[in-house]
Amino acid sequence: MSEFLQQIINGLSLGSIYALIALGYTMVYGIIQLINFAHGDIYMVGAFTGYFAILAGLPFPLVLLLAMVCPAILGMFIERVAYRPLRYSPRITALITAIGISLFLENLGILVLSPDPRPFPQVFTNPPFQLGQVTVSIPQVLTFGVALALMVGLTFFIRYTKTGKAMRALAQDLEAAQLMGVNVDSIISVTFMIGSALAGAAGVMVGILIPRIEPLMGIMPGLKAFVAAVVGGIGSIPGAMLGGMLMGLVETLTTGFISSTWRDAIAFGLLIVILLFKPSGILGKNVREKV
Amino acid sequence: MKKSSILSLLGLALLLSVALLLTGCGQKEPDEIRIGIIAPQTGPVAAYGEGARDGALLAFDKINAAGGINGKKIKYFLEDNKGDQAETTNVVNKLISKDKVIAIIGPVISGTSNVAAPICNKEKIPMITPTGTAVEITKAGEYISRVCFLDSYQGSVMAKFAVQNLGAKTAAVLYDVASDYSIGMKDVFIEKFTEHGGEVIETVSFTSGDADFSAQLTKIKAANPDVIYLPAYYNDDSLVLRQAHGLGIKATFLGGDGWDAQELIDSAGATAEGCYFTTHYSSSDPSPIVQDFLRDYQAKYNRFPIVFAPLGYDAALLLADAIERAGSLDPEEIKDAINATEDFPGVTGTLSLDENGDPIKDVAIVTVKNGRFELVTKMRP
Numbered sequence: 001m002s003e004f005l006q007q008i009i010n011g012l013s014l015g016s017i018y019a020l021i022a023l024g025y026t027m028v029y030g031i032i033q034l035i036n037f038a039h040g041d042i043y044m045v046g047a048f049t050g051y052f053a054i055l056a057g058l059p060f061p062l063v064l065l066l067a068m069v070c071p072a073i074l075g076m077f078i079e080r081v082a083y084r085p086l087r088y089s090p091r092i093t094a095l096i097t098a099i100g101i102s103l104f105l106e107n108l109g110i111l112v113l114s115p116d117p118r119p120f121p122q123v124f125t126n127p128p129f130q131l132g133q134v135t136v137s138i139p140q141v142l143t144f145g146v147a148l149a150l151m152v153g154l155t156f157f158i159r160y161t162k163t164g165k166a167m168r169a170l171a172q173d174l175e176a177a178q179l180m181g182v183n184v185d186s187i188i189s190v191t192f193m194i195g196s197a198l199a200g201a202a203g204v205m206v207g208i209l210i211p212r213i214e215p216l217m218g219i220m221p222g223l224k225a226f227v228a229a230v231v232g233g234i235g236s237i238p239g240a241m242l243g244g245m246l247m248g249l250v251e252t253l254t255t256g257f258i259s260s261t262w263r264d265a266i267a268f269g270l271l272i273v274i275l276l277f278k279p280s281g282i283l284g285k286n287v288r289e290k291v
Numbered sequence: 292m293k294k295s296s297i298l299s300l301l302g303l304a305l306l307l308s309v310a311l312l313l314t315g316c317g318q319k320e321p322d323e324i325r326i327g328i329i330a331p332q333t334g335p336v337a338a339y340g341e342g343a344r345d346g347a348l349l350a351f352d353k354i355n356a357a358g359g360i361n362g363k364k365i366k367y368f369l370e371d372n373k374g375d376q377a378e379t380t381n382v383v384n385k386l387i388s389k390d391k392v393i394a395i396i397g398p399v400i401s402g403t404s405n406v407a408a409p410i411c412n413k414e415k416i417p418m419i420t421p422t423g424t425a426v427e428i429t430k431a432g433e434y435i436s437r438v439c440f441l442d443s444y445q446g447s448v449m450a451k452f453a454v455q456n457l458g459a460k461t462a463a464v465l466y467d468v469a470s471d472y473s474i475g476m477k478d479v480f481i482e483k484f485t486e487h488g489g490e491v492i493e494t495v496s497f498t499s500g501d502a503d504f505s506a507q508l509t510k511i512k513a514a515n516p517d518v519i520y521l522p523a524y525y526n527d528d529s530l531v532l533r534q535a536h537g538l539g540i541k542a543t544f545l546g547g548d549g550w551d552a553q554e555l556i557d558s559a560g561a562t563a564e565g566c567y568f569t570t571h572y573s574s575s576d577p578s579p580i581v582q583d584f585l586r587d588y589q590a591k592y593n594r595f596p597i598v599f600a601p602l603g604y605d606a607a608l609l610l611a612d613a614i615e616r617a618g619s620l621d622p623e624e625i626k627d628a629i630n631a632t633e634d635f636p637g638v639t640g641t642l643s644l645d646e647n648g649d650p651i652k653d654v655a656i657v658t659v660k661n662g663r664f665e666l667v668t669k670m671r672p
Contacts, residue, residue, distance in 0.1 A: 002513070003509060003510065003512075003513035006509045006512070006513075006538075007506060007509050010505040010506055010509055011506075013505075014503055014505070117526055119529060119554075119557065119558030119559075122533070122560055125561070127536075127539070128536075128537055128538065128539045130539075135512075135538055135539040137536075137537030137538065137539075138537075139537060140537070209503075210502040210503050210530065210534070211530065211533055211558070212502050212526070212529075212530050212558075217502075251503075251506075252503075252505065252506045253506075254506075255506035255507060256506040256507070256509055256510050257510075259496065260468070260495070260496050260497050260498055260501065260506075260507065261468055261496065261498065
């Protein structure tokens with residue numbers, strides 16, 4: 001039983017990472033129906049920003065802030081130069097551009113940072129503490145706590161601020177929102193900014209939790225977070241959080257109780273099963289195509 | 292006009308015949324020992340190749356400076372196989388047919404050694420791979436041998452050490468399902484650990500490239516073993532160590548030569564303290580043969596040797612020793628002398644070759660203490 005609880009803790013901390021990344025996918029998709037494949041690489045940029053900030057000797061809260069601000073600026077910049085000119089092009093054009101940006105960031109990373117994996121500096125050397133029968137480490141608590149705080153913050157932002165309202169309006173109907181006087185360009189910019197900042201935070205948290213970073217580290221977690229967003233219902237913010245947590249739990253429990261070799265097979269198999277029964281994802285709205 | 296041209300023709304013929312005579316003499320009584328070295332010096336495994344090459348060249352320089360073998364100097368032919376199998380075939384053929392070498396040191400990695408071994412054996416040219424650990428290499432025939440121990444060999448030494456020196460009764464194994472190196476060591480460790488009276492209570496796996504080991508480690512923690520055997524490379528090892536610390540695992544970690552890199556300590560920090568691993572030699576070994584090697588190597592190359600260097604050095608010295616004992620430059624006699632090697636004192640341990648051409652030698656057991664690698668003991672299975 002204690003082993004099971006321990007695996008749940010492990011799964012939740014891994015799931016927090018997936019959830020943070022999945023939010024960026026789902027927010028962007030919700031507004032402009034673009035699967036931003038470069039999102040996983042934004043997460044990598046966040047991890048490296050954190051890495052250099054820690055090496056520069058900054059205190060952890062500042063490291064986290066910096067690792068959210070830099071990817072946020074990069075996300076906005078990418079949207080401005082690569083996606084905005086394609087706003088009214090066929091959707092496939094923007095998708096292929098996103099793949100291009102992703103490859104560009106990965107290879108730029110290899111060129112500038114070298115392809116060798118680097119150990120993430122140890123920020124917290126405190127011993128883990130005992131919580132009943134389970135052992136919890138500082139990075140696990142921190143990952144879960146930061147993710148939770150960011151998600152709560154995001155929910156409030158979307159629900160109660162004017163910008164949040166505008167984002168929801170855009171997601172419902174972009175043209176109608178524009179007619180009502182919402183500045184579409186700036187709201188899309190803010191969406192990219194927030195999504196990228198969350199991915200950047202995930203990058204630092206993963207560096208502390210799983211201390212190895214490299215330029216290609218964004219590919220697999222990016223893909224899994226995308227799957228998590230789809231499972232939760234793409235476009236739905238609570239769906240992305242749920243999907244991310246579910247993905248982390250399934251992965252950890254499969255590795256812990258079946259075998260690591262089955263991990264990805266079962267995680268992606270789950271996607272197929274859920275989509276067979278609920279094609280719009282667990283919390284996705286069933287939107288009828290207008291004919 | 293006519294007379295002078297006939298004279299010059301005669302002169303030319305005379306010169307030619309003298310030249311022919313001279314070269315004829317040279318072939319009968321060569322005054323140099325032609326040895327080939329195959330090592331990747333470009334490509335993905337260049338760092339390994341350069342280590343082995345520098346070790347071998349240091350040995351040859353030392354021998355030549357001391358007057359050569361039986362009065363003859365060594366002339367080496369260095370070839371870069373880029374760690375590539377097709378390229379290896381080319382350079383082996385070139386060394387044997389064009390450069391007429393009488394023995395070959397190399398290749399460095401197992402994949403290319405497997406390609407070179409059958410060719411050398413067929414051409415009856417002795418080949419000593421310094422660092423190819425795959426079992427099949429020396430099975431190619433009696434002309435093929437090596438100086439490094441096999442993966443299985445270090446697995447069985449660690450099992451013995453865990454039971455006899457650490458007093459371990461239970462063990463867990465965490466291995467990489469995508470690596471032959473890891474699987475081979477895991478199998479032998481489990482077999483020998485059980486044979487020595489211990490019990491392996493948990494076996495879990497990961498796949499190369501995984502970064503999150505918390506699920507596997509939680510499973511191991513629940514089993515509560517005395518020791519955890521982790522036959523993997525330092526990149527994975529340091530991640531596992533840090534995550535194990537986070538989960539509060541207190542068992543002693545054990546590993547193999549994949550741990551032997553400064554990066555392990557750099558990245559695992561204090562969590563690497565008190566771990567044990569098997570490896571080829573330790574630079575903290577106070578024996579004069581090791582310390583002399585380290586001094587000479589650093590004097591020549593001005594940097595610290597990687598573990599491939601002493602193996603390249605030992606391969607070159609073992610070959611030189613065999614040529615001296617054979618008292619001949621005939622490849623067949625050299626082969627017999629290599630195979631008869633008994634208690635050859637190498638930097639990586641005193642070694643004898645068994646009937647397969649594989650070494651029987653001491654394995655160094657190293658621990659991490661105060662942020663440094665430290666030799667604990669040397670033992671055989």
